[in-house]
Amino acid sequence: MKQLKITLLAVSICLLLIPLKGTEIYVLNSVSRTLSRIDTETGIVNNTFAQLGLTPNLMDMDDNNIYVVCSGDNAIQVISRSTGTHLNFLPVAASSNPYDVLKVGDYLYVTGLFTNKLYKISLLTNNVVSSLTVGEAPEGICTDGSRLYVCNTGGYQYNYAYSSISVIDLDSFSVIETIPVWTNPQFACIFGNYLHIACTGNWNNISGKIDIINLEDFSLTQRLDLGGHPGNIWINSLGIAYVGEGMSNALYSYNAHTFEIYHSYQNPMNYNAFMVAGNQDILALLNQDWTSNSTITVYDYDFNLLSTYMVGISSTDLMVSPSVSSLEDECNIVPRLKIYPNPYSSGKEIHFSAKITSSSQLYLYNIRGQLVYKTQLKETSPIILPQTLSPGIYLYRIIQETKNDYGKLLIEN
Numbered sequence: 001m002k003q004l005k006i007t008l009l010a011v012s013i014c015l016l017l018i019p020l021k022g023t024e025i026y027v028l029n030s031v032s033r034t035l036s037r038i039d040t041e042t043g044i045v046n047n048t049f050a051q052l053g054l055t056p057n058l059m060d061m062d063d064n065n066i067y068v069v070c071s072g073d074n075a076i077q078v079i080s081r082s083t084g085t086h087l088n089f090l091p092v093a094a095s096s097n098p099y100d101v102l103k104v105g106d107y108l109y110v111t112g113l114f115t116n117k118l119y120k121i122s123l124l125t126n127n128v129v130s131s132l133t134v135g136e137a138p139e140g141i142c143t144d145g146s147r148l149y150v151c152n153t154g155g156y157q158y159n160y161a162y163s164s165i166s167v168i169d170l171d172s173f174s175v176i177e178t179i180p181v182w183t184n185p186q187f188a189c190i191f192g193n194y195l196h197i198a199c200t201g202n203w204n205n206i207s208g209k210i211d212i213i214n215l216e217d218f219s220l221t222q223r224l225d226l227g228g229h230p231g232n233i234w235i236n237s238l239g240i241a242y243v244g245e246g247m248s249n250a251l252y253s254y255n256a257h258t259f260e261i262y263h264s265y266q267n268p269m270n271y272n273a274f275m276v277a278g279n280q281d282i283l284a285l286l287n288q289d290w291t292s293n294s295t296i297t298v299y300d301y302d303f304n305l306l307s308t309y310m311v312g313i314s315s316t317d318l319m320v321s322p323s324v325s326s327l328e329d330e331c332n333i334v335p336r337l338k339i340y341p342n343p344y345s346s347g348k349e350i351h352f353s354a355k356i357t358s359s360s361q362l363y364l365y366n367i368r369g370q371l372v373y374k375t376q377l378k379e380t381s382p383i384i385l386p387q388t389l390s391p392g393i394y395l396y397r398i399i400q401e402t403k404n405d406y407g408k409l410l411i412e413n
Contacts (some may be wrong), residue, residue, distance in 0.1 A: 054071070
């Protein structure tokens with residue numbers, strides 16, 4: 001515990017280098033069929049920010065819109081992030097029971113729990129343009145910018161015997177690898193060169209674990225025996241992983257660099273967290289209640305309680321994001337090392353305003369504070385960012401030896 005407290009203190013000090021205020025928290029309320037919006041700067045909670053379709057489950061968002069999986073409608077509902085206005089229903093497939101959604105570029109990728117498929121929806125034409133058979137009963141999905149990783153739970157009817165990860169090349173939209181994993185993988189995220197997978201177990205006599213996959217060769221690097229029923233994983237930018245508990249609303253943690261377990265089912269952190277999300281400043285925990293109002297508790301990285309908010313009934317997902325306007329206002333650090341052109345257009349070369357050393361690294365974070373791209377920089381060679389990065393505002397971090405430079409990068413269409 002003492003070691004974790006020291007680590008968290010270092011995290012909080014480092015993250016104050018870029019103060020991000022005006023954080024928004026969005027919460028899906030499944031039984032209430034509403035989307036809650038919390039403004040942590042003003043403390044205002046709007047529990048009817050948007051009315052949702054049937055059985056809202058999970059969501060993704062960009063600068064402008066929120067994309068909600070409405071499993072009962074077999075559709076994705078598009079909602080304006082600024083006003084909560086309903087913009088569109090995008091049909092997936094009949095009886096597909098869509099589960100999770102991920103936006104990459106001009107496309108939404110949606111898992112079909114009942115059809116064992118991954119659907120590709122164009123946001124230009126608002127329809128499914130392709131589908132792909134993956135594993136048994138797919139749920140969670142994430143990306144490293146060039147590949148998708150789909151969590152195939154293995155099927156309740158088979159006691160999750162066919163648990164795997166489908167690796168999909170974004171350019172060809174084809175399965176290039178199938179990775180066997182522990183029982184019932186439901187959520188995954190990427191940190192560095194590793195895929196971290198929350199395998200929940202079979203909700204009975206098989207407990208959950210975290211499988212960590214090396215993305216260079218898709219080998220199993222580590223299997224962390226957290227026990228219990230691990231839910232989603234959120235890893236802050238310095239590598240502390242927080243894991244929600246799918247049944248008992250506990251909170252687990254481990255070091256994503258060294259894979260050392262700090263808190264497991266045997267010694268959980270004393271916080272209620274069905275799901276967890278965060279950004280550079282805060283950690284938000286969802287305490288789910290199936291029959292009455294769920295609660296969101298917000299902490300800093302020393303785990304000082306900042307606020308508690310009541311939201312809707314049976315909340316199933318939350319997302320934390322600094323608002324776009326706050327990024328414009330608050331990211332006012334003048335970097336010694338600047339990126340240009342800025343705004344940046346897809347396919348162009350990135351250059352720098354000063355000499356780059358061969359040991360320098362570039363990190364790019366989206367508005368949710370999640371690392372979306374990193375690369376080694378070379379002294380004389382410009383770089384071209386992946387075309388899969390969506391238009392919007394990003395924060396960049398350039399590390400040169402012991403120096404860090406931060407700034408804002410706008411990516412245009």
